[in-house]
Amino acid sequence: MDVQGIDQLAERLASLVPPGLAQARQDLHANFKDILAQGLRRLDLVTREEFDVQSQVLARTRERLESLEKRVASLEAGATPSGQ
Known part of the structure; x- marks a missing residue:
């Protein structure tokens, strides 16, 4: 969730x-915003871009x-003695 x-x-x-x-509403808005932001930070989330x-x-x-696994398998196959 972004800042907006x-x-x-x-x-x-x-x-x-x-x-x-009205005054309580403004105070609550600021408090809700801070609490939500703190809660999200604690979740250790990453952005979609990240x-x-x-x-x-x-x-x-x-x-x-x-x-690399295919290359190693090819090299191992080539290094195996033909008598085995």
């Missing part, structure tokens, strides 16, 4: 406060690993 999403959620929560308590980058790195790593 947190702000929107905090606003929705604050809107539940009766209109006669996730996509890491997914691409993992895919390339898997491809490289498969290529």
Whole structure:
């Protein structure tokens, strides 16, 4: 959830406060926003962009690993004495 999403959620929560308590509504909005932001930080989340980058790195790593496994298997097959 981005900053704008947190702000929107905090606003929705604050809107539940009766209109006669305008000052309390503003204070609650600020408090809700801070509490939501702190809670999300504790979850140790990553952005979608960071996730996509890491997914691409993992895919390339898997491809490289498969290529190296085939190469090792080929080298092992060539090094095996023909009598065995």
